[in-house]
Amino acid sequence: MNRLESIKAMHNYFSIYEKDHKWNCIREQFEQERKEMNKKMRKDAYDAYASLTKINDITPLVFASSQNHKEKITDVNIIVPxxxxxxxxxxGLKEKAVCQADDVFSLEQAITICLTKHLMGGSSKYNNTISKAIKDYEKKLKGIEDDKAEKERIEKKKAKILASKQRREERRREVERAEQIAIQREAYIQAMDYLRANETK
Incomplete structure (x- = not known):
């Protein structure tokens, strides 16, 4: 190998080495950035989870506090004795309870009704729920009465059919008795005729 070829070979070697070195540097830099990114993502995920956990821990307390605040009675007034x-x-919301003419006034019951209205979301929902419950109860009673009436109707029908069968059976027996009597009568007449005929001989 002459000097020129040696120089070219060395140049090619260093060129390849330089390219490999640059690639290794780029790869190492990329790997380092990837590790840093993964580390940051894990930290962000942990922070988000921790934040969510804190919110979940606080939410029931806030809700319970709100519920307790909602259920708290601050004042009771008898508007009409x-x-x-x-x-x-x-x-801050208010609810009213009215004692009907047929009812007996009870302050405890009135407060209970007001509290129920408040927790249900107002008089409208309360009244609708009570009305529906009463209608369902009346429907149930009507169903029971209808079932009872249907059973009575079926029993009466069965009794009527049975009575009809008994009457038919009684008529059949009467016919059979009449036929037996007629047969016996005819036999008696024939026997008497036979005896008379023999006596004259």
Whole structure:
């Protein structure tokens, strides 16, 4: 190998080495950046989870506090003696209970009704729920009465059919008895005729 070829070979070697070195540097840099990114993503995920956990821990307390505040009764007023009661709750809302003419006034029952209305979301939902419950109960009673009436109708029909069968059976027996009597009568007449005929001989 002459000097020129040696120089070219060395040049090619260093060129390849330089390219490999640059590639290795780029690869190492990329790998380092990837590790840093993964580390950051894990940290962000952990922070998000920790934040969510804190929110979940706090939410029931906030909800319970809100519920307790909603259920708290701050004032009770008898608007009309022995008839109308108004209850004020912790959230500032008010509900009324009215004693009907046929009912006996009870402050405890009035407060209970007001609290129930408040927790259900107002008088409208309360009244609709009560009305539906009463209708369902009346429907159930009607169903029971209808079933009872249907059973009575079936029993009467069975009794009528049985009575009809018994009457038919009685008529059949009467016919059979009449036929037996007729047969016996005919036999008796024939026997008497036979005896008379023999006596004359």
């Amino acid at each position: 022995d008839k109308v009661v108004e209850v004020t709750f912790g959230d």
